[in-house]
Amino acid sequence: MKQEETYWFIFIGNALMLEHDDKGYRVPYGTEPPLPMKEWTPQQVLPKLDGKPCIAYSLDTPPADMKGLETVGLRESWHVLPHDVYNVAGKAAELLYWDSNTRYCGVCGAPMKRNTVISKQCTHCGKEVWPQVSPAIIVRIKRGDDILLVHSRNFRRSEMYGLVAGFVETGETLEECVIREVKEEVGLQIDNIRYFGSQAWPYPCGVMIGFTADYVSGEIHLQEEELSQARWFNRDHLPPIPDKMSIARKLIDDYIAERETENK
Numbered sequence: 001m002k003q004e005e006t007y008w009f010i011f012i013g014n015a016l017m018l019e020h021d022d023k024g025y026r027v028p029y030g031t032e033p034p035l036p037m038k039e040w041t042p043q044q045v046l047p048k049l050d051g052k053p054c055i056a057y058s059l060d061t062p063p064a065d066m067k068g069l070e071t072v073g074l075r076e077s078w079h080v081l082p083h084d085v086y087n088v089a090g091k092a093a094e095l096l097y098w099d100s101n102t103r104y105c106g107v108c109g110a111p112m113k114r115n116t117v118i119s120k121q122c123t124h125c126g127k128e129v130w131p132q133v134s135p136a137i138i139v140r141i142k143r144g145d146d147i148l149l150v151h152s153r154n155f156r157r158s159e160m161y162g163l164v165a166g167f168v169e170t171g172e173t174l175e176e177c178v179i180r181e182v183k184e185e186v187g188l189q190i191d192n193i194r195y196f197g198s199q200a201w202p203y204p205c206g207v208m209i210g211f212t213a214d215y216v217s218g219e220i221h222l223q224e225e226e227l228s229q230a231r232w233f234n235r236d237h238l239p240p241i242p243d244k245m246s247i248a249r250k251l252i253d254d255y256i257a258e259r260e261t262e263n264k
């Protein structure tokens with residue numbers, strides 16, 4: 001395969017293959033894929049980056065010759081790549097996930113074939129499928145000058161606290177989801193639910209929708225299967241919190257900044 005100068009987003013599982021030197025990490029760039037693409041390897045055409053095409057493909061196993069490339073987890077790549085490049089990598093990961101999970105028709109079991117760049121069609125019954133996005137809410141609850149932080153049993157960093165979050169259920173509005181998740185996870189009533197912002201979350205195909213809300217009533221009752229701790233914290237005494245790539249951190253940073261604004 002030969003074509004114009006292209007950014008190559010190559011995945012092995014959830015890890016990206018990146019060039020690395022004393023100037024930092026880069027997505028491989030050139031007229032040919034730096035690692036061989038197998039014929040059956042899923043490929044996706046992505047939006048352009050700096051006017052140059054981006055192509056993603058995945059390898060089942062690391063090749064014997066890595067051609068000097070290093071594997072960096074997609075999550076970790078946020079810290080070493082420019083954010084517009086990370087965003088393309090995230091979209092690439094979501095499309096590759098979708099591709100590998102829609103090889104056969106969910107209705108009749110026949111093979112699916114690519115119909116358009118972002119859709120596939122069943123070769124037998126004609127059913128069409130598009131990449132799915134799973135929405136989840138995340139909410140910062142304020143009581144007086146404090147916010148509620150929770151410690152989830154599945155946090156990667158064991159000492160870290162985050163915010164109440166959960167997947168939107170069928171037939172539910174986002175606001176209903178916020179109220180339900182807060183009730184289920186910590187047993188509290190809230191109101192004044194306000195949209196804060198959102199973030200693509202390609203782990204594997206989510207979008208996180210952030211809200212703020214105010215505490216109304218109730219004592220903290222933990223949903224023990226998901227949470228091991230929930231407490232009110234003040235910005236002056238925060239525990240370890242999520243790193244800056246997440247909307248959870250943006251919500252907490254926004255709360256910390258309220259004080260700085262007041263002091264100006």
Ligand SMILES: [Zn+2]
Nearest residue numbers: 105108122125
């Ligand atoms: Zn079918």
